[in-house]
Amino acid sequence: MRYFFSSGEPSGELSAVLLAQAIRAYDRDARFEGIGADRMRTEGFELWRNNTGWASMGPLAAVPRIPKLLTTMWQTAAHIARRKPDLVILVDFGVFNVRLARTLRKRLNYSGPVLDMYPPGAWLDRLGAARAVSTYAVPLTAFEHQYEFYKRHRLPIVYFGHPLASQYITRPPREAPPLDGGTVALLPGSRSGELRNHVPALIGAYRLLKTRRPQLRGIFGAADARGEAVLQRIIRRENLSDVTVVRGVAAAVAGADAAWVASGTAVLESTLLGVPSIALYILAKALVRHARRVYTGKYITLPNLVLNREIVPEFQQEGATPEHLADAMEHLLRNPAQQYDQFPDLRTALGPPDALDHCAKFAVALARAGSV
Numbered sequence: 001m002r003y004f005f006s007s008g009e010p011s012g013e014l015s016a017v018l019l020a021q022a023i024r025a026y027d028r029d030a031r032f033e034g035i036g037a038d039r040m041r042t043e044g045f046e047l048w049r050n051n052t053g054w055a056s057m058g059p060l061a062a063v064p065r066i067p068k069l070l071t072t073m074w075q076t077a078a079h080i081a082r083r084k085p086d087l088v089i090l091v092d093f094g095v096f097n098v099r100l101a102r103t104l105r106k107r108l109n110y111s112g113p114v115l116d117m118y119p120p121g122a123w124l125d126r127l128g129a130a131r132a133v134s135t136y137a138v139p140l141t142a143f144e145h146q147y148e149f150y151k152r153h154r155l156p157i158v159y160f161g162h163p164l165a166s167q168y169i170t171r172p173p174r175e176a177p178p179l180d181g182g183t184v185a186l187l188p189g190s191r192s193g194e195l196r197n198h199v200p201a202l203i204g205a206y207r208l209l210k211t212r213r214p215q216l217r218g219i220f221g222a223a224d225a226r227g228e229a230v231l232q233r234i235i236r237r238e239n240l241s242d243v244t245v246v247r248g249v250a251a252a253v254a255g256a257d258a259a260w261v262a263s264g265t266a267v268l269e270s271t272l273l274g275v276p277s278i279a280l281y282i283l284a285k286a287l288v289r290h291a292r293r294v295y296t297g298k299y300i301t302l303p304n305l306v307l308n309r310e311i312v313p314e315f316q317q318e319g320a321t322p323e324h325l326a327d328a329m330e331h332l333l334r335n336p337a338q339q340y341d342q343f344p345d346l347r348t349a350l351g352p353p354d355a356l357d358h359c360a361k362f363a364v365a366l367a368r369a370g371s372v
Helices: 010-023 038-042 059-083 094-107 127-136 144-152 192-212 225-238 249-253 265-272 285-294 302-307 322-334 343-349 355-371
Strands: 002-007 031-036 046-050 087-091 114-117 138-141 183-187 217-222 243-247 258-262 277-281 314-316
Touching: 002 010, 002 059, 002 094, 010 031, 010 038, 010 087, 010 265, 010 355, 031 038, 031 059, 046 059, 059 094, 087 094, 087 355, 094 114, 094 127, 114 127, 114 355, 127 138, 127 144, 138 144, 138 355, 183 192, 183 249, 183 265, 192 225, 192 258, 192 277, 192 322, 217 225, 217 249, 225 243, 243 249, 249 258, 249 265, 258 265, 258 322, 265 277, 265 302, 265 343, 277 322, 302 343, 314 322
Parallel strands: 002 031, 002 087, 031 046, 087 114, 114 138, 183 217, 183 258, 217 243, 258 277, 277 314
Antiparallel strands: none
16 A cells, blocks of 8 residues: 655654554555655655755744745645545644645545644644644544543544654663763754754853863764754864764764753653753744743653653753753763663653554554545
């Protein structure tokens, strides 16, 4: 059968690839097409559109991209209606993907099955958005909180657990590194705004920590080729001879004692891999008021949201100073057990370890039912 995946950024693309790999166990001749980038192309997808550079930090930053994305959305909807894949799978990137599903249903009268993996607003509890997703697609959530919200309002939703949880093996706890050294990962995020806002804070924190730990080494994690090139230029410009750049979260944290991580899927990945982490997130000042109006929750970092308590220290906006980040990392390097002891709770809260397998079986069944 033919599956069309629509993703908008590296984290969504990773989930698309993992689900496609799992689908092949139940549909050996499956063919995949979609919106993605190098990771999907390497996996054998026919790439319909490249999403590199699509993601932005907040609605104001997205404004310049809207005309191009709207055009791409309409082209994609027409392409899907013409090709009629056995299943359309929307992966995160909520505004674009919900609009794509609505256009398919309302404007093009598309009747094929549409699956929304990671429906938008998992912790926003927005009834209007939930109703829209349920109207145009089959929601498949990774979080129990969102499942319970939909069910309270008698909206259809599917939940098997978090599909990424089983993909990461938690390494054994490490002893604290020597007081004059250690290795830290620096994961600034994948979006242009994240690189622009987070890299200076991380470099400042690293340099401060280096004055306390002269043998300290750093590893930058780049999300893609574009990010890797940016980080390499910054390292040369800043003369950071003891900092290297690798591609991906897993590679960045593999040899690290702890990590600074931009809040998002990467924090979940680093903690599932068993790496003590500190989260940061810095929005442009023009976006802060809007962000605080939309979301008033206590936490923004996924491990903390899942457990409803802080296991990963969070630093946002004016709190994400080099001094605060360096102090928190010094404390974490000296006392990594404070997070190690809570990692099992996080894995349990994310649901059964076979969630990805169940997601794949459900996707294949949905495709088969729609192609009858």
